[in-house]
Amino acid sequence: MDSATQQIIPVILSGGVGSRLWPVSRKQRPKPFMKLPDGDSLMSKTLKRALKLNHLNDILTVTNRDLYFTTKDEIVGTLDREGTKAAIAQHYILEPCGRNTAPAILAAALRLNALHGEHATMLVMAADHLIRNEDRFIEAVEAAKHLALDGELVTFGIKPTAPETGYGYIKALVAERDVAAKVHSFVEKPDLDTAKHYLETGEYFWNAGIFCFTAGTLIREMTLHAPDVFQQVERAMSDSQVVTYQEGTQLELDQAAFSAVQDISIDYALFERSQHVSMVPCDIGWSDIGSWGAWSDALPRDIHQNQSFGDVLSIDSSNTFVHSPHALTATLGVEDLIIINTEDALLVAHKSAEQEVRKIVTKLSDEQHPAQDIHQTVHRPWGSYTTLEEGERFKIKRIIVKPGRSLSLQMHHHRSEHWVVVSGMANIVNGEQSMYLNCNESTFITAGRKHRLENPGLIDLVLIEVQSGDYLGEDDIVRFDDEYGRIAK
Template sequence: MSTLIPCIVAGGAGTRLWPVSREAMPKPFMRLADGLSLLQKTFERVAGLDDVTRLLTVINRELLFRTLDDYRPLNSGRLGLDFLLEPMGRNTAPAIAAAALHAVRHYGEEAQLLVLPADHLIRDQQAFVSAVARARDLAEAGWLVTFGIRPGHAETGYGYIQQGEALEAGGYRVASFVEKPDLQTAQAYLEGGEHLWNAGMFCFRADVLLRELREHAPQVVEGVERCLALSGAVEGKQGKQCELDAPSFAEVTDISIDYALMERSSRVAVVPCDLGWSDIGSWQALRELTPADANGNQVNGEVILHNVQGCYIDSPKRLVGAVGVRDLVVVDTPDALLIADAHCTQDVKFVAQELKKRGHDAYRLHRAVTRPWGTYTVLEEGARFKIKRIMVRPGESLSLQMHHHRSEHWVVVSGMARVMNGERDFLLNTNESTFIPAGHSHRLVNPGVIDLVMIEVQSGEYLGEDDIVRFNDIYGRAPAGEKSN
């Protein structure tokens, strides 16, 4: 059997799960009740497969360090890590084509790719292992294999796959792909027994995929090949990393793998399976994972209810009181509150889309922002001032930088800080502080073994995150103009 390279594809903003899912911290990084993110659960699923030694991840380059943070506590060196870093999303066909070209280059033409979305939940690991084994047998025989979930109810939110003739290894030739149906059609599919939910998971040999893509969507392969020829690759302790060239990747056709190939090829098979699968596509889907009380309510956080039925309330940091309400979804975060009819959770995406159209930060960022070195949280801001809580992990460092329009006052709350302030290089202990005038080059480092926590008070005429000149950065970020710390 050919080498298996699992490929986790993390795309999309998860707008139907706003305000928890945002562009800079999308759905794959959402924590479930057990404390693990959907990305971590996908990693564990892959690690549970036999004979897997490497994992390829296709993800936006801005999310690399957050992804490494999620992988680190689970990996302990068992899986070698490969990353293809996208400068922007171009849908699944370019992402999968890039993964196949990468696999051919590094692991041979016969390598099999197991493509998995980063933000789905599968609760039956043994059924998953069995389905992958069947898919691998079909892939080895030259089929492009997709996974079909046996429907448990009439669902209008998923695409469907119609089964055709039976094949070996427990699969079927795909007769057709069907767009999201209306309720009456979905009910007919359920009763007919020939249609499966399209899970968006695939298995195929890299050479077979590329051959079929060259026949049915040559512009995708050719565009990705041009991009890879211009892209820089490095290999280090964090694995193989290839940052896709932005100008050429932007010219690649934006199209899904279903439209580009799966609906056109005659070599597509489906493996029917029952995996305990959910795409966690809405708050309604997420709440179904949590047991309800006698009144049909599900709550997270300190909540007081009176005459409340059928509500989902997620407020981990603020007390919520609810009186006399029915069928609501309430999700509270430090800077945004969602209130939705429980039957309209698919429409939450319209709130996120409107925020994006207005250029509002609540579409892109949480109040607490993750960076390669740790996090920062804006505690308060107003005219000419901004107050942040900054946490730097042990051994990590902010870039050597300078601001034109603001000065900063740093106060260490816990841990130890090494500070470079102009020509001075010194240590700060708990309750000690330093002042950094505008125009001074400066850097903050955590030389200790515990988290460094400090308060930063900014003051000046302009406090935007783009007032930064970066001289040196250990994470390879742009040397100037970066809109982050």
């Protein structure tokens, strides 16, 4: 085997919620899909970084079943813009629930072993990290690839620039010109004094959560050091079905089998136990964008150290970050604050508490508040809807259906709906009738009547939906036919 031409297969893990970035990052629209100031999402940036690798033919993405269509749209859109869609095979593994990184990475290794054999070289990356120096990153990947082909499990260590308490650390002795070193130990997130000590010694590196190894090495090492996890994941894979389509493959993990898999990280399951772990030290401008402070680092500061994104007015304010893309947010006489203003939620926090934002998400979860999961605009496989106004017995939505997409054939028990087309063309099934509606045309659907909405055109279909009835919850829906697999078997 010629290692110079051995392709690296990017494995993108897209499973985190990003609770410290609430209220923008939420369960149904998490951190990988957040747009940076330049308009790219973190998922798109991760994919474009992968496209710089030599001899790239395949990409495998592991994501939650509920985020499959959002993930696929993001990947396909990025490949289209980069002009590489036809050249790259897209493979997806869909998790019915999160089980941490070890099961996800092992599932990816088993899949690539089946597709390309044990020498398939995997580059595992999170979908929600940012790397500013991509040329150095590619150099580090090349160094890692050679180690991986020699049977090593390779992790990437970031040279720390500050006593960071939000990252895990790797201890490794690296000589000045070494391109790699054997790992001594992995260390949990430290307190501030310990982090300062780590910085002073020069022997500790931030754990970037980026890995490189062959599928065969990962499988053998997991079999040796985490046999229970291996058997559980192998069983889930064997109980799952693979769907092959023109662009690649899709494997949806069996829900019952995968739910029984141990929830454990790859560090705990394998890297802290194996004798074949090496680290490539690198200075690549890496950040996991794990907090609003890290997010704001991409923005310039004014003379008072304020940073802002959106429509913001700051007077007599200092060292304050404001994110307000949908409405004017004005600050007066404040300092050291984080202010995140979205369409339906407002966060005001002191900068010293930025790592504690997840406490809000936990509280919202305890109270079953919808703002823990969804935004005012909710994304669906066919497009999106935005709740414009809601009151007793009525709700008004703006619905956008992508070209060629359709909603399920469905019925509601408790609500009627009035649809008015704003732009585009709609093909509508309303009971026994099938009709086309153009701009400014409408139809009324009574409760209990089967109906379907489709966009047969080449541009987005936009319509206003007015609901009325005794109950307007999203769970009042009976699906009879659905192309997105949302009908219970």
